Amino acid sequence: MEILGERWTLVVLREIFSGLRRFEEMRERTNIPRQVLANRLALLLDHGILRRHPYQEPGARARYEYRLTPKGFDLYPILVAVREWGDRYLADPEGPSLRHEHRDCGAEVRAELRCEAGHRLESARDVLPRPGPGAHLRTEAGAPATVSG
Numbered sequence: 001m002e003i004l005g006e007r008w009t010l011v012v013l014r015e016i017f018s019g020l021r022r023f024e025e026m027r028e029r030t031n032i033p034r035q036v037l038a039n040r041l042a043l044l045l046d047h048g049i050l051r052r053h054p055y056q057e058p059g060a061r062a063r064y065e066y067r068l069t070p071k072g073f074d075l076y077p078i079l080v081a082v083r084e085w086g087d088r089y090l091a092d093p094e095g096p097s098l099r100h101e102h103r104d105c106g107a108e109v110r111a112e113l114r115c116e117a118g119h120r121l122e123s124a125r126d127v128l129p130r131p132g133p134g135a136h137l138r139t140e141a142g143a144p145a146t147v148s149g
Helices: 009-017 023-030 034-046 076-089
Strands: 050-055 063-068 136-138 144-146
Antiparallel strands (some): 050 063
């Protein structure tokens, strides 16, 4: 949540997933204040979600555009899920302003949850949270204790 919970971060990621890569393009399209955009891009760079790629327009100084890393591309299902939620609860009564379609068949892209066995999960009630191998419990003395089986 440290990364995605920052105001404007999802907007920046949405624009990059939509094909914008350059600072000024993002600033003009979103009206994000210059310093805020610079801070969000720096945050995404620091966390390995974006990388900088140099470019130079004829007669201009060298600049950078921002491209997704594999870690950044892995955020796409989250953005699709957030968009679906917005389409369901916040969209215009006539429907959403944008559709995301599969390039090959034209069907709308949707996020869904599946277990490793391939079962589709219908709601959060279908999920049982359990400690994973990296979970730690605190003992009464305050020292961490690894969770076992």
